[in-house]
Each structure stands twice: as C-alpha cells, then as structure tokens.
Amino acid sequence: xxxxxxxxxxxxxxxxxxxxxxxxxxxxxxxxxxxxxxxxxxxxxxxxxxxxxxxxxxxxxxxxxxxxxxxxxxxxxxxxxxxxxxxxxxxxxxxxxxxxxxxxxxxxxxxxxxxxxxxxxxxxxxxxxxxxxxxxxxxxxxxxxxxxxxxxxxxxxxxxxxxxxxxxxxxxxxxxxxxxxxxxxxxxxxxxxxxxxxxxxxxxxxxxxxxxxxxxxxxxxxxxxxxxxxxxxxxxxxxxxxxxxxxxxxxxxxxxxxxxxxxxxxxxxxxxxxxxxxxxxxxxxxxxxxxxxxxxxxxxxxxxxxxxxxxxxxxxxxxxx
Amino acid sequence: xxxxxxxxxxxxxxxxxxxxxxxxxxxxxxxxxxxxxxxxxxxxxxxxxxxxxxxxxxxxxxxxxxxxxxxxxxxxxxxxxxxxxxxxxxxxxxxxxxxxxxxxxxxxxxxxxxxxxxxxxxxxxxxxxxxxxxxxxxxxxxxxxxxxxxxxxxxxxxxxxxxxxxxxxxxxxxxxxxxxxxxxxxxxxxxxxxxxxxxxxxxxxxxxxxxxxxxxxxxxxxxxxxxxxxxxxxxxxxxxxxxxxxxxxxxxxxxxxxxxxxxxxxxxxxxxxxxxxxxxxxxxxxxxxxxxxxxxxxxxxxxxxxxxxxxxxxxxxxxxxxxxxxxxxxxxxxxxxxxxxxxxxxxxxxxxxxxxxxxxxxxxxxxxxxxxxxxxxxxxxxxxxxxxxxxxxxxxxxxxxxxxxxxxxxxxxxxxxxxxxxxxxxxxxxxxxxxxxxxxxxxxxxxxxxxxxx
Numbered sequence: 001x002x003x004x005x006x007x008x009x010x011x012x013x014x015x016x017x018x019x020x021x022x023x024x025x026x027x028x029x030x031x032x033x034x035x036x037x038x039x040x041x042x043x044x045x046x047x048x049x050x051x052x053x054x055x056x057x058x059x060x061x062x063x064x065x066x067x068x069x070x071x072x073x074x075x076x077x078x079x080x081x082x083x084x085x086x087x088x089x090x091x092x093x094x095x096x097x098x099x100x101x102x103x104x105x106x107x108x109x110x111x112x113x114x115x116x117x118x119x120x121x122x123x124x125x126x127x128x129x130x131x132x133x134x135x136x137x138x139x140x141x142x143x144x145x146x147x148x149x150x151x152x153x154x155x156x157x158x159x160x161x162x163x164x165x166x167x168x169x170x171x172x173x174x175x176x177x178x179x180x181x182x183x184x185x186x187x188x189x190x191x192x193x194x195x196x197x198x199x200x201x202x203x204x205x206x207x208x209x210x211x212x213x214x215x216x217x218x219x220x221x222x223x224x225x226x227x228x229x230x231x232x233x234x235x236x237x238x239x240x241x242x243x244x245x246x247x248x249x250x251x252x253x254x255x256x257x258x259x260x261x262x263x264x265x266x267x268x269x270x271x272x273x274x275x276x277x278x279x280x281x282x283x284x285x286x287x288x289x290x291x292x293x294x295x296x297x298x299x300x301x302x303x304x305x306x307x308x309x310x311x312x313x314x315x316x317x318x319x320x321x
Numbered sequence: 322x323x324x325x326x327x328x329x330x331x332x333x334x335x336x337x338x339x340x341x342x343x344x345x346x347x348x349x350x351x352x353x354x355x356x357x358x359x360x361x362x363x364x365x366x367x368x369x370x371x372x373x374x375x376x377x378x379x380x381x382x383x384x385x386x387x388x389x390x391x392x393x394x395x396x397x398x399x400x401x402x403x404x405x406x407x408x409x410x411x412x413x414x415x416x417x418x419x420x421x422x423x424x425x426x427x428x429x430x431x432x433x434x435x436x437x438x439x440x441x442x443x444x445x446x447x448x449x450x451x452x453x454x455x456x457x458x459x460x461x462x463x464x465x466x467x468x469x470x471x472x473x474x475x476x477x478x479x480x481x482x483x484x485x486x487x488x489x490x491x492x493x494x495x496x497x498x499x500x501x502x503x504x505x506x507x508x509x510x511x512x513x514x515x516x517x518x519x520x521x522x523x524x525x526x527x528x529x530x531x532x533x534x535x536x537x538x539x540x541x542x543x544x545x546x547x548x549x550x551x552x553x554x555x556x557x558x559x560x561x562x563x564x565x566x567x568x569x570x571x572x573x574x575x576x577x578x579x580x581x582x583x584x585x586x587x588x589x590x591x592x593x594x595x596x597x598x599x600x601x602x603x604x605x606x607x608x609x610x611x612x613x614x615x616x617x618x619x620x621x622x623x624x625x626x627x628x629x630x631x632x633x634x635x636x637x638x639x640x641x642x643x644x645x646x647x648x649x650x651x652x653x654x655x656x657x658x659x660x661x662x663x664x665x666x667x668x669x670x671x672x673x674x675x676x677x678x679x680x681x682x683x684x685x686x687x688x689x690x691x692x693x694x695x696x697x698x699x700x701x702x703x704x705x706x707x708x709x710x711x712x713x714x715x716x717x718x719x720x721x722x723x724x725x726x727x728x729x730x731x732x733x734x735x736x737x738x739x740x741x742x743x744x745x746x747x748x749x750x751x752x753x754x755x756x757x758x759x760x761x762x763x764x765x766x767x768x769x770x771x772x773x774x775x
Contacts, residue, residue: 168756221700237416237474308386308389308390308393308413308417309386309420310386310430310433310434311385311386311433312422312426312429312430312433313385313429313433314429315429315432315433315439317432317438317439317440317441317442318428318429318432318439318442318444319441319442319443319444320425320428320444321443321444321445321446
C-alpha cells in the first residue's frame, strides 16, 4: 500500500514540501503585518462577492454501460481529487469522443472543453466533479478535471507542477490587485505553485495547459494555448529545481490553501477573482472584434521571435579529460 | 586636490587596461575621447556609429549563432549605414543567456556563444559543474561572469581578456568622470560587494578595477562565492547536503554581518580621524546597515567633499521594502555629511559593458554615448518616444566576445536631454524598475540574499 501511495503521489514529495514550507513563512509574515487590512478586506468580501456566473455547458447524462477505463495502471487509475470513474466524468468523456475518436482528437476535445469552459478562480481545493459542476477552479482543479477525463477515455495523464515567475500582464492582473498577494509574490520572487498536465499520446507525453480561457488570454495579450503548447517561456518562468511530475495530488495538498482562500484571505481572493473576471470581459471584446483565429495568428507571430537557440558544435580548443 | 584631467590621470593609472595600439573603431570609441559624458553630440555619434557597426560586423562574421539570428531578421552589416539603422540590428532577449545546458554541454554552449577565438580550455570530469567549467575557462583567460535572479537560474556571459579589460576601463572612466570633483587616486575605498578576486559573480568581478583607482580597498564580503553558493542563497537547493549548507550559511550570516558592520563603522571612524578621502562603492543596503548602526550609536560625521558614495545593483533593503534613492542620499548626508552631488548611482548589468551613471546635478542616468547605444522599446520592439517608459535595450560597442545587442527585463524612462545638467544626449530617469513579472534581479538583491539571515 505504501508503494502505491508513493506512486500515486499521495505522500507529499520532498520537493513540494520544500516549496510549500519555503513559501509559507513569507505569507504568514505578510498576513501578520497587516491584520487590520486583512480583516477589512474579508469583511468587504462578504458584502461584495464576485459573481462568476453559472457554467455555460450542460453536463451530459450518464447512461449505464458507458465505456470507461477501469485499468489500475499508473496514470490511468483514480488518484486523489482526480476520479475518472465518477459518473459525470465518464459521461462527459464519452460525449467528447472517448473510444470513438483517435487519441489526439479526443485529447484535444478534452483540452478545449476544460480550457474554454472552466474559468480560472482561486477557489478551495476539491474534487474534479466539483470543478465540473461549478465551472471554475485554479489551474490544479483544471488539471485534475483534464486528467480525469483523459483517464476515463483510456489516455494516461499526469501532473507537472512547479513554482513560477509570471509575465507582466499576469502579474498586474492577478498579483498586483491584492496587496497581500503582491507582498507575498515579491518576497518570494515567484508564485508558489502552478501546473500543466501531460497526456500520453502515440508514445509521447504531450503538454496541456488549459489554465486560461481564450478571453483571459486575449486580455493578457497571450496566444490562445493549444494542446501541446508549453507555457514555459510564453507566460511563465519556472523556478529552478521545483518541477515535479506526479501521477496524483498528495493528501493534504489543499489544507493550507483552503484555509487561506476560504477563510484567512477570502477578501484578497475575491479581489483577484474579480480582476480576472473583468479581464475576461475585455478579452471577449477583443476576440469578438478580431476573431479568435486572427487574434491568435497575430499574437503568435510576435511570440515566435523569442529565444534563439545555439547549435552545440564541437569546438577544437575545448578539451575534455 | 581633485584631478584636473580625468582621462590623462586614468590612462596613466589604468595603463594595464589599454592596448599598446588602439586600432579598431571600438577601441577608438572607448580610449580616444577626453570625456564619456561631455562629448558634443556629433562627435559622440561618430564614435558610437563606428564602434557599433564594427561590433555588429565582428559578431556577424565570427558568431554562427548570431549570424543565423541576423539571417532570420534579414539584416547584414552592409544594411547599417547610419545610427538610424541601429534599430535594424537584431536584439537578443536577456532570457537567451539563461537558456543553456549543463555538464560538458555547458562548456560547449559557452564556446559556441563566443565571437572571439576560444583559447585551449581543459575541462576535467565527466559531469563538470558550472563552477568547474567557469574555473577551467578562467585558467584559459576567459572570465565567465554570472548573475542570478530569484528563480535561481543564472545568466552567464563569457568575456575574453580583450572585452574584460575594455569593460574594466569603461567602468573606471564612467564612475570617476561623474565623481571628478571628488576624485583623487590617494583616496581609500570600501567595496560593498564581494571580493573580486574570490568570485566570478559579475557584481564582484566588475569592480576589480577599484583596486587600481584608489590606494586602498576594504571589502565587505570577503569570501568565495560560487554559483552553488549563490543558488543556495537564493533558496534553491537540490539535495540534503545543499539544504544543510543553506542552513549553515544562514546561521553564519548573523555573525558575519555583525563583523562586517563593525568593520565598516570602525573604518569610517578611522578614515574620518585621519582626514582621508573615502569612497563607498556597491550595494546601498550594505551601507544602509552601517548607517543604521551609526544612528543607533548616535554617531555622525562630516566628511563633506572628502566623501563619495557610488551605489549600484538595486534598492531592495528587506524582503518587501525598497529604499527610495532620495531618502538614502538624505541619510548619507545626515550621518556621514557627504553631499548629494557626491552620492551617485551606477546602472549596469552582467550582459553589458555600458555603465550609466547619475549626474551630480540632477541624478539622471547618463549614457556613455561614445560606444553604447541605448534603445527604450515597447512590446513590439519599436523605440518609444522621449518622455515615455519602455524596456531597456542596448547595443554594446565594446562587447567583443559575445553579441552585446540585448533587450533586458528592466523598465526605464528616457528623456531627450538631461533636465538638470548641460551634458548632451538622452538620459534615463534616476530610478530603474524591473518590468513587472520579470523575476526580481539585481546585484544588490543577490548580495542581500547572500548575507541576510531572513
């Protein structure tokens, strides 16, 4: 059992523990320094909650006998907060083409569903079906939903988590709107945890970053992410030595997070959610005006000129002993 | 008495940094002018055009990777016919210098990055660390300077002896020219950075020339700083051993800081009693620690014109606190009696050999226009108008061993002329910020993480 727990990532890996333990003192310090501000912010949140709306989709109905992957193989089996055997997940996976479409097309449908429909919001950590029912979640919620749908459809999926530095528009929209978050981020020089998913197709792990809806990407001036696009170097810069590949999320992963966003700094969380919601509205206008394809093409052209690569050619004067 | 002719005096003192024959346009632009900041615009343009065109052709012809970048952008050296064409020279993002492999491939990467001939470098071991490779290059005469942001990923820049010496001469001239009303070679200095002899961290290495500029130099951080130590100080540890090292470094920091502050306070006292001219050069937060101590002890001095402070590397003094430059100058004035015109900031970075220094009159950053071309660009890479903010980018006319045409992660505001003094050419606002979201970087921040026990 211990081995299985370890494989599934239920026991928090040392690296994640280090990241969390490294980040918490600065957060506690920031909160302790501004108790009145935090209290006022939480009180204001009660009166002025943010409305992210209802999901724009209907969850398909589960029909007995729908096919789903029952394998206990690594990356296919259920893990903490990622249950591919849940009825709603099976129904949706089937609706998105599981066992009918080629692997890439099915994975692409899953990716597009999560990306286009699940709005980024700093809610407490919960199950994949909760994310599906609510239509909102953090990047980790979205990865769990993506992985669960892929696994239900027989595709292996896993998490790739890391700490990261953000590009300017994201920093302004997500971090700067909350003085607490800003102080925390500035103290660390990075955001504690983000992730992408990876899905195994045709013998390769393919990156999937469904974090942002197209509206939000347009508001931030980012290209519209597709299945296979890695956000590293586009909108985020991972912190050296923090990248973790996990089959599942560890137990206890959300305890501190839930306490933070649901209680301790609820007001700040709402500020960030509101800021992201406003940005999505602006992004919608941009996409309506330009069209998604044209917008994406124009932004991608800009991003193509990013980092040149050196071809490592042999240098005669370099002697290796 | 302060020196009358800075160039004459420094050329004598810094003769080891000047080649026996000055032949290339880059060398002419650096070594010929009587002044870096006071040239008539036309003359400065002539020098700069020559230096940058020469450097561009040099990299195009000798650096395969940069030639590829130029081809992708459809530019050749023949397309550069005036300063107006400088905007066509392809810029490399600063992130490029963070995108390297490890082990033996790191050495190959460095060698392929170089536009000058790679001397014979012997790398030992199957999987050499960054420090092993840096040491091997150093033995062959190539200084691989590094810097790190908060993500713990390093920026590495290889400088051959030619580029390194030009850079050293440039920082010496730039700094002293703005402090010429204070400067005497007989002065004593306190370096608020690591000992240049014991590290390749850029902030330390670049100040090596200070040993030649003043008669006596004390060093705040007199210990070896490798990439490993810097990374661990940034909070990035890869194994248990490094974790333990991190704890030991932090535990030792308190006492070391105490000793450092004590040494500084004693030095200040001694210099004051002796009537010496003094210079503090380096991270402002370190001097700020000494000022705190002096304030606690109720001490103050009146160095007046005898004292000077040349800061650099950023203004973060605590985890979440930035020290306003003006407040710092006021403190220096109040506690050390050093006037604001002797308290200047210098803006530089590991990727460049251009040193922008505050003018004493208004504390705007002046550009050494004889060899260094500054561009302030928007998100599309277009130059912003004067008075606007944008990303700092530069074309470095004396970077010979690597292509010094780089866009950075810093945000600056550019003015057509200095609002405070009569020197010609554009200037930058007195304070530079990081572009939001870019990882926090700055030499002073590196030092802060190395020595603070936070």
